[in-house]
Amino acid sequence: MSTITDTDITPILDRAREGERISDDEALALLASRDLVAVGRAADAVRRAKNDPDRVTFVVDRNVNYTNFCVTDCDFCAFYRLPRDPEGYVLPKHVIFRKIEETLELGGTALLLQGGHHPGLRIDWYEDLFSDIKSRYPIHLHALSPSEVLHIAQYSKLTLEETLVRLRAAGHDSLPGGGAEILVDRVRQIIAPKKTTSDEWLDVMREAHRVGMYASATMMYGTVDTPAERVEHLRRLRDLQDETGGFAAFVCWSYQSGGGSRRGDDHQNTTAADYLMMLAVSRLYLDNFPHFQSSWVTQGLRIGQLALEFGCDDMGSIMIEENVVRAAGTAFRLDTPRMVKAIEATGRQAVQRDTLYRTVRRFPAAAQAQSGSSPS
Numbered sequence: 001m002s003t004i005t006d007t008d009i010t011p012i013l014d015r016a017r018e019g020e021r022i023s024d025d026e027a028l029a030l031l032a033s034r035d036l037v038a039v040g041r042a043a044d045a046v047r048r049a050k051n052d053p054d055r056v057t058f059v060v061d062r063n064v065n066y067t068n069f070c071v072t073d074c075d076f077c078a079f080y081r082l083p084r085d086p087e088g089y090v091l092p093k094h095v096i097f098r099k100i101e102e103t104l105e106l107g108g109t110a111l112l113l114q115g116g117h118h119p120g121l122r123i124d125w126y127e128d129l130f131s132d133i134k135s136r137y138p139i140h141l142h143a144l145s146p147s148e149v150l151h152i153a154q155y156s157k158l159t160l161e162e163t164l165v166r167l168r169a170a171g172h173d174s175l176p177g178g179g180a181e182i183l184v185d186r187v188r189q190i191i192a193p194k195k196t197t198s199d200e201w202l203d204v205m206r207e208a209h210r211v212g213m214y215a216s217a218t219m220m221y222g223t224v225d226t227p228a229e230r231v232e233h234l235r236r237l238r239d240l241q242d243e244t245g246g247f248a249a250f251v252c253w254s255y256q257s258g259g260g261s262r263r264g265d266d267h268q269n270t271t272a273a274d275y276l277m278m279l280a281v282s283r284l285y286l287d288n289f290p291h292f293q294s295s296w297v298t299q300g301l302r303i304g305q306l307a308l309e310f311g312c313d314d315m316g317s318i319m320i321e322e323n324v325v326r327a328a329g330t331a332f333r334l335d336t337p338r339m340v341k342a343i344e345a346t347g348r349q350a351v352q353r354d355t356l357y358r359t360v361r362r363f364p365a366a367a368q369a370q371s372g373s374s375p376s
């Protein structure tokens, strides 16, 4: 009898390359194979078939964490502060406005607005902030991960639909996929027992898609999850995408220890090879997701560039400001010229996009730039 580790993965990869859907067991066999080169080649072939192979996109936005107060105390999180902690904050409007103005000055198109689960901010606080931002600035609001939306709904005594309709009317454009970690309740009960369950996270996304809001999907692996649980996470995302088509992109990263995270030694020592394998299998399994983002912020620029050979067509955000990953002790940063250079170094054209993947600005290849052409 064959075992998962001696499965011949060639037929699986051939079928995935042809656009056929792979099963959970097949995804597990790919992960177990450790054949990074073969799996990566197949993921790259799928990426080339689905996205322009000669260009790589990125977005210029700013991650503003409007508050670090949080009552959910996930034990992997080094960012939050409990209510009344002297290091806790809620950013005043004028500070958020200044950050938006700086973002627009840098050619940014979006504000990624996320925070802790504040025990005192009801929906009217968010409606007031969002509508004020929209009345002042031409900026896309990619805001509030599903666990924040659920927290606001519960605290404001509203249904999910009422909450999302009101937030959308106030200017909330799309949802980041934060807080998914691994969508398996056994894992969530260990690493974030007070946070949304898997079903709740998916329910918020389903409702957001239903009211017309696009979203991205995420995965943070490497705490206490097993390979089978990682595949279960992917299956739940693929199933919801079949149902709604509301996810624009997928991004995965490994758990970042350090910086005051209270997770003990039970997390896994994941490597760059693990990241590239997880990414490539995700590209093959999530056949209904259009875009895959490189997580260079967590993996470093070199691995972030390499991710472009393992299924990614996008470098995500230049991260004008990033507090959560930095709080965990990992912080890689770029500005637009360095992002363009990093993409061009892989032999592809750099294209700035907006949050909905529409082209904002094409950058000429280095050779064209020397001959005097300018960005369109």
Ligand code: SF4
Pocket (backbone or CB within 6 Å): 070, 071, 072, 073, 074, 077, 078, 079, 080, 115, 116, 117, 147, 192, 195
């Ligand atoms: S991950 Fe989010 S919900 Fe969990 S403690 Fe940190 S800020 Fe709060």
